[in-house]
Amino acid sequence: xxxxLSKYYLEELQDWRNRIAFYTEEASVLxxxxxxxxxxVAAEMKGHQHAIAASIRAFKSMHEKIRAQxxxxxxxxxxxxxxxxxxxxxxxxxxxxxxxxxxxxxxYTAARYSCxxxxxxxxxxxxxQGIPIxxxxxxxx
Numbered sequence: 001x002x003x004x005l006s007k008y009y010l011e012e013l014q015d016w017r018n019r020i021a022f023y024t025e026e027a028s029v030l031x032x033x034x035x036x037x038x039x040x041v042a043a044e045m046k047g048h049q050h051a052i053a054a055s056i057r058a059f060k061s062m063h064e065k066i067r068a069q070x071x072x073x074x075x076x077x078x079x080x081x082x083x084x085x086x087x088x089x090x091x092x093x094x095x096x097x098x099x100x101x102x103x104x105x106x107x108y109t110a111a112r113y114s115c116x117x118x119x120x121x122x123x124x125x126x127x128x129q130g131i132p133i134x135x136x137x138x139x140x141x
Contacts, residue, residue: 005086006073009094013066013073016101020059020066023108027052030112041122041131048115055108062097062104069093 031052034045072090 005091009086009090010070010073012094012098013070016066016097017063019101019105020063023105024056024059027056027108027112030115034115037119037122041119041126044122044125045115045118048111048118051111052108052115055104055111058104059108062100065097065100069097 031049034042034049037045069090072093073086
């Protein structure tokens with residue numbers, strides 16, 4: 001049984017949706033952890049929080065574009081079963097979404113690593129300024 005273009009594209013779109021859900025959850029946990037930091041450190045981390053929030057907004061926008069593409073690749077509950085029904089416009093849109101997803105992942109990953117890499121320095125700075133720091137080491141979110 002051959003794989004049609006629409007099936008391949010829909011599987012790719014579903015993979016992106018799964019990754020967006022993962023990144024959104026991960027960012028939510030990270031944002032929650034940042035909010036628990038003492039005020040002196042949290043203020044220093046504000047720029048990182050904004051970058052992560054911008055990534056999440058971009059992922060949500062991408063999610064809507066993915067849904068629109070999925071609708072183009074299906075007719076009701078049925079996917080387009082013949083490759084000739086997948087037109088050049090659909091293929092072009094899929095390529096644009098692919099490129100955008102790659103870019104969004106790179107931007108989010110850079111923001112996340114910049115943020116987590118800055119936490120130790122911010123904590124050290126707070127300690128040097130005499131700000132008492134307590135870190136919740138429980139495993140509960």
